[in-house]
Amino acid sequence: MFKVIANGPNRVDIELSGKLNSEQMRTALDELISKTEGIEHGRMLYRIDDFDLPTLGAIGVELSRLPKLFKLIRKFDRAAVLADKAWLRKASEMEGALIPGLEIKAFERGDVGAAEAWLAR
DSSP: OEEEEEOSTTEEEEEEEEOOOHHHHHHHHHHHHHHTTTOOSEEEEEEEEEEOOOOHHHHHHHHHTHHHHHHHHTTEEEEEEEESSHHHHHHHHHHHHHSTTOEEEEEETTOHHHHHHHHHO
16 A cells, blocks of 8 residues: 555655555555645655565566656655654665655654654754
């Protein structure tokens, strides 16, 4: 499941769980691109539960949309990641180090208050 929720004028919340196939990835990315239209200096809150790697078809869909996704990422200054697995938190923060202009901070799944406070700064 990949669910995108607009949460104010400059914020989106994303819920990710399970394994995504190509059709689910296509729908999710289209929704993400649509719901981030007009955002500047945005904030993003990811909630990742019971994550499983996407199918090869889903990865292909994501790769085909990379130009749009790079444009989308530039709209955001901060992303907080709530994840139950330590390796996901570490990978998220490493990704943030590789993307200029985007600060990513990972939190334990239950640390919603800390993640919200960090995003609000």
